[in-house]
Amino acid sequence: MQIASMHFKERAHANMANAELQRNLQKIKGKFVAKRRASLAELDDFEATRETGRAIRQRALDDLDVWLEIFERNATARGATVLWAETPAEINAHVLDIARRHGARKIIKSKSMVSEESELDRAIEAAGLTVIETDLGEYILQINDYEPPSHIIGPALHKSKEEVADLFAKAHATPRKTEINELCLEARGVLRQHYLTSEMGISGGNFFVAETGSVVVVTNEGNATLTTTLPRVHVAISGIEKIVPTLEDVATLMRLLPRSATGQSISNYVDILTGVKGEGEFHGAEHMYFILVDAGRSAVLGGELREALRCIRCGACMNHCPVYQNIGGHSYGWVYPGPIGSILTPSYIGIENALDLPQAATLCNQCGVVCPVKIPLPDLLRKLREQEFELRLRPWTERFGLRAWSWLAARPGLYAMATRIGARVLSWMGGNEKLLHKLPLAGGWTDGRDMPAPEGRTFRSLYAGKVPK
């Protein structure tokens, strides 16, 4: 996906001014939050399950190389081929190579955020092949000239029913429908033809199971079931960090994932795909490939942000983020928006290409408390801020300001004098209204808010006058 993370502020500005988008964001916000809360009440002990989920994911990451080898051995033993992609470009090369080998001209695809990292669809089309997205959200974006997704589990959540109705009428050359049911049926009618005529199916992977060599794919539309079993060839693409040791681990994580994501106790479909279609078996692909993607992940694993790799892509952090709720996913400018995106994006595409993202959070920790695998998101954002500060990637005024503050605050006598003067001057500037409408160097504050003026004297000076010496 094209990187636009450097334009975060402009994009956020535009999205906050977009009335249609704001309406759509407001509508989905409440649903996600309320549904998750209600579904967690079904668990005996959410915090205990969450701790188990954290431990499962951390165990996998602690010995990732070993679990990956076990996965490769077990998947290979069941007739699948395991391929490795060190870079996003290698994902595309593998896919085109597989398509060529099996003479596939038309490729059907269920949702894969990792494939967005490499702009796989564009690469497939550039090679003269056809690709059809089957996740309804992804399909909507595809027929809108590959509009970028705005959310990791609901890529087209930013669109209203009316916008989708317009798109369908145009792309399908059919009379405009307005009921959601009609729109879904129309999409199904179009997509069914493609499932039956595609030679190859591409899916993402929510989990790779080491002990069985399986891939687990979680959907609500059932499109992944058809994508992975109807065509002769199935290719599952996901990050190397998506390994879990056992199927039992998957069972635990599945108690957390749909609840945290959509507030469902279980998603409508959970496909566990293991090996190629055997002799006399009816279901499954004849050829099965796994593309396990690094693309920056192993570097994260060895660094101070490693806990971010526990992520199971539920989207709860963005659904609960007050910043995301107001600016929408497109503002973040790459594949993964919201708090987790503000950690993964600088890690995968370079911190110099996403300078604003780690800063664009109030560190309110709403993300941290809802994360089902206990990723300390604010702490990781703070580590990225430290990197930016140390690498001198912040404006000199900001670095100077912070250094000056800590220098002054470490000198209490001087500090007392400076604050006494500051309180006096600002209080005087506030006048009878006791409000400052403008502040030098703080236009960010006073453009949209007043600054209440200080009372005029500092607590330290007043208290010193009261306490008998």
Next chain:
Amino acid sequence: MRVGLFVTCLVDLMRPSIGFATVRLLEAGGAEVYVPPMQTCCGQPGYNSGDRAGARTLAAKVVAEFEGCDYLVSPSGSCSGMIKTHYADLFRDDPELLERAGALAAKTHELTDFLEDVLKLDTLPGSLAATVTYHDSCAGLREMGVKRQPRALLSRVRGLKLVEMTECETCCGFGGTFAVKFGEISTRLADNKCQHIAASGADAVVLGDLGCMLNIEGRLRRRGDMKTRVLHVAEVLAGEQS
């Protein structure tokens, strides 16, 4: 019981009356209040903006100033949260300071938590004939576990009626330097908060952190609301200075 009052840099500079209200409340609960005279800042601005070295210097200063007290109490969820939950990270490479910071963290409390759960202050000096709504500050709520305590205390203030607003736990958009760096987003969040306050029908919003206070009051006034009062919980509980 010797209670060290960490007054916070914002109260010191902007609202000394909140500092005095805090002293009155602690004394009403029977505490001997000690105010380290050279105190300045807990180090949070630097810590949250990537200046680890600057934050460490100030954190070490706070540890030295308060470790002799039985408790550290602060009229701020944000600053007490910094001391209680983040100093350990700042001193992760320094075993001696790590241990001292850990000991201080164990006796660090946000004001309402201390009044309600440690001092068990039953009778409150303050009275306020008004309908108020409480804004949960992020650090108070999610770092210090402050939720029930201020509400319990407010319920015992004579004349006061507490109503809840929607999204009382949602960030007001302050976020320290975020409020200046991303002023437009910060203002939007503050504006949402103002709408919830207005919809609650309260005469005043009560809160426990100066950052939220300046942000919410600043936005209310810019919106043209000169009437809704923004009060620190300490002021309400302690009442007007006589």
